[in-house]
Amino acid sequence: MTHSAPPDPRRTRRGGARSAALGISLIEALVALAVMAFGLLGVVGMQSTLRFNADVSRQRGEAVRLAQEEIERWRNYSVLRASDAASGQLAFESIVSTGPVTLSVADANTTFTRTTTVVPETPGGPLVREVNVLVSWQDRRGDPQEVLLSTQVGFVPPELRALVALRGDRGPLAQPGGRNPLIPRGAVPIDGGRSRFDPPGGAGVGWIFSNDTGLIVAICPPLPATPDLCTATTRQLVAGSFAFARPTLRVSAGPPVPVAPAASDAELPLSVLPEDVRIGMQVRRQFPLPATIESCFTSASTDRRRVTYYCAVLADEPSRSWRGVLEPIITVDGTDRWATDVYPATLPASSDAPPTDANPANYRVCRYTTTDRNVYTPTPSTSPSARLRHNTSHPYRYFSADQPYVDRNFLLIQAGQGDEVFGCPTEDPDTPIQSNTVHHPRLTPPSPSPS
Numbered sequence: 001m002t003h004s005a006p007p008d009p010r011r012t013r014r015g016g017a018r019s020a021a022l023g024i025s026l027i028e029a030l031v032a033l034a035v036m037a038f039g040l041l042g043v044v045g046m047q048s049t050l051r052f053n054a055d056v057s058r059q060r061g062e063a064v065r066l067a068q069e070e071i072e073r074w075r076n077y078s079v080l081r082a083s084d085a086a087s088g089q090l091a092f093e094s095i096v097s098t099g100p101v102t103l104s105v106a107d108a109n110t111t112f113t114r115t116t117t118v119v120p121e122t123p124g125g126p127l128v129r130e131v132n133v134l135v136s137w138q139d140r141r142g143d144p145q146e147v148l149l150s151t152q153v154g155f156v157p158p159e160l161r162a163l164v165a166l167r168g169d170r171g172p173l174a175q176p177g178g179r180n181p182l183i184p185r186g187a188v189p190i191d192g193g194r195s196r197f198d199p200p201g202g203a204g205v206g207w208i209f210s211n212d213t214g215l216i217v218a219i220c221p222p223l224p225a226t227p228d229l230c231t232a233t234t235r236q237l238v239a240g241s242f243a244f245a246r247p248t249l250r251v252s253a254g255p256p257v258p259v260a261p262a263a264s265d266a267e268l269p270l271s272v273l274p275e276d277v278r279i280g281m282q283v284r285r286q287f288p289l290p291a292t293i294e295s296c297f298t299s300a301s302t303d304r305r306r307v308t309y310y311c312a313v314l315a316d317e318p319s320r321s322w323r324g325v326l327e328p329i330i331t332v333d334g335t336d337r338w339a340t341d342v343y344p345a346t347l348p349a350s351s352d353a354p355p356t357d358a359n360p361a362n363y364r365v366c367r368y369t370t371t372d373r374n375v376y377t378p379t380p381s382t383s384p385s386a387r388l389r390h391n392t393s394h395p396y397r398y399f400s401a402d403q404p405y406v407d408r409n410f411l412l413i414q415a416g417q418g419d420e421v422f423g424c425p426t427e428d429p430d431t432p433i434q435s436n437t438v439h440h441p442r443l444t445p446p447s448p449s450p451s
Contacts, residue, residue, distance in 0.1 A: 055109070056139050062105050063135040063147040066114055070133045071151050074116075078186045080155065086188060092155055095129050110137045127155030127303065155301070180214030182237070182404035196220070199310035200299035206230075207237075207312055214404045215320060216312050234320060236401060238296075238311040240408030242279050242328070243269035247414050247422065258360070258417045263428035266366070266411055267435040273304040277337075277363070279412070280329035281309035284443060287323040288316040313401075321402035325443050328410060330363045339364045339415040341441040343374075355423060355439050358416025366411040366424035366437035369394040374438065396440065411437050 078089040085091040099115035112135050119130035131153055136146040179187075179195060187197035187209060194217070195209045204222025208230065209215065216237060220230035245265035247258035265271075273279070281296040296311035315322045330338040339357040341364070355364060371393040378387055378399050387400050394408055416422045427436035 052140065056145065059108055059110055059137060059139065059145065060147060062108050063112060063137065063145075064149070066103060066105075066112055067133040067135045067147055067149040070114060070116060071131060071149055074131050074153055075151070076185070077153075089186075089188070092129075092153070095131065095153055109140065112137045121155070127301075127305075128152050129155075179211030180209070180404070182214045182406055183209045183211070184237075184239070184406075198222075199297045200308065201297035202310070205297075207235075209237075213320075215315075219312070233312075234315050234317050235312040236315050236320070236322060237404040237406065238283065238313055238326065238408060239404075239406045240309060240410065242273075242307040242309070242410045242412055243305065244271045244273045244277075244412045245269045245425070246271040247417065258414065260420070260422035261411075261413050261425050263425050263435065265413075266368075266425035266437050267428055269411060270305060273300070273307065273412070274332075275304070276332050278329075278331045279307045280331075281311060282327050282329060283311050283313050283324050284327050285313060285322055285324040287321075288314065293327075315402070319400070319402060321400045323397075323399050323401065325397050326408065327443065328365050328412075328440070330365070330412070332361070337362050338442065340445070341439070342445050343441050343443055355415075355421050355441070358419060358421045360414055360417050362415035364413050364415045364422060364424065365440040366413060367394055367396070367440040368409045368411065368435065369438050370427075370436050371395075372438050374441075410440065 073090065074095050076090070077092050077095065079085050080092045082091040082093040085094070095118055097116055097118045100113045101115070103112045103114055105112065115134045115136075117132045117134070119132075121127050121129055129152070130150065132148060132150045134146060134148045136144065139145050179189075183195055184197045184199075187195035189195050189211075190208070193211045195211055196206045197209060198204055198206050206220040206223070207216045208218035208220060210217050214237065216233060216235040218230040218232050219235075220227065245261040247261060248265070249256035250259045279300075280298050283294045283296065285292055285294055294311065294313060296309045298307055298309045300307045311326075313322050313324070328338060330336070339355065339359070339362045341355045341357050357364070374396040376390055376395060376397070378390065384400075391398050391401050391403075391405065398405075411424070413422055413424070424437040424439050425435075
């Protein structure tokens with residue numbers, strides 16, 4: 001008879017412990033999985049938030065681009081009047097409220113709506129329009145989003161789009177639009193790397209510019225004349241504007257007394273030119289020979305706060321340069337009224353030719369510039385860079401002027417009152433914007449006025 005051995009208590013205990021241990025491991029694994037699941041949920045949520053924020057950021061960037069694109073389009077108007085706009089040109093008068101316009105952008109996973117609101121200029125106030133461009137859209141959650149950009153656009157001839165106080169010292173450092181930046185912005189591209197510009201006041205006469213050099217290479221009759229009727233030439237553009245500053249009134253015990261215009265009057269002149277005053281411009285060209293006087297075209301703004309002028313100055317063929325003096329023409333009822341201050345026949349280095357005419361019926365011409373270049377005379381050893389600095393500073397006399405010169409701006413003031421000679425306003429140190437002016441006297445004595 002066979003007898004089985006009784007079970008070993010130690011083995012039984014070891015088996016129970018092993019079974020218990022296996023159960024604990026399973027629980028630990030389940031807890032670890034639960035913790036990891038909660039962590040993954042957080043990671044997924046974070047990733048979703050990051051994707052949403054990145055999506056909104058990209059959409060906002062596109063919205064800003066669309067708004068900036070519209071603002072720059074308004075800023076880059078080509079003409080002032082809608083009636084003067086050719087096909088594809090934008091006029092200042094056309095800056096009006098538009099929209100809403102629906103815009104689709106690739107990979108933006110939304111649709112944008114652009115609305116432009118234009119606040120027109122106030123009657124009698126500055127000719128400035130406020131432009132507000134609002135771009136709105138819905139993000140992926142359906143929440144509304146929007147971007148608003150605002151700017152102001154002034155009624156300024158496109159080819160002279162700068163504050164009148166700024167001096168014209170810009171050079172052709174870049175070629176925006178594939179042409180010299182000193183070519184008037186209103187010029188229309190034509191074939192052969194050229195552009196045509198019809199100067200205001202020129203009765204439709206067209207100047208043909210080389211896009212590369214900015215040189216005027218031909219003068220054409222009004223359209224629709226054919227190009228074969230154009231006359232080849234070599235000329236440089238000189239353009240700018242006149243503003244007018246009435247004398248301020250000093251009130252004391254007696255009646256108000258006119259006093260010379262202040263710095264603020266030169267910084268932002270808003271006075272209206274009297275109806276009986278006529279402003280013109282001519283260039284007393286001394287080279288190339290023969291010396292002569294060249295006429296310019298002028299055009300007054302509708303509110304007579306500014307008169308713009310445009311000159312095509314004949315240049316020497318090999319050097320493409322000229323030498324001479326800009327001479328404003330100021331008449332009242334046909335009578336010469338430019339102040340009688342005259343430069344001496346010779347130009348010694350110490351001469352400043354201070355103003356002396358105090359006749360209240362006459363007008364003094366002040367030149368916007370930060371450098372008094374009335375008496376500068378270069379020598380044969382003067383470097384080309386020094387000549388360039390001289391010409392771009394809006395000087396009294398130009399030497400070897402071999403590029404277009406725009407923003408040649410002037411300020412017209414009353415010559416004086418009684419015994420007081422009105423000088424040209426100087427820069428305002430509290431708001432420095434290069435509004436300093438220098439007296440611009442005559443080169444030769446004026447002709448006797450008719451009695």
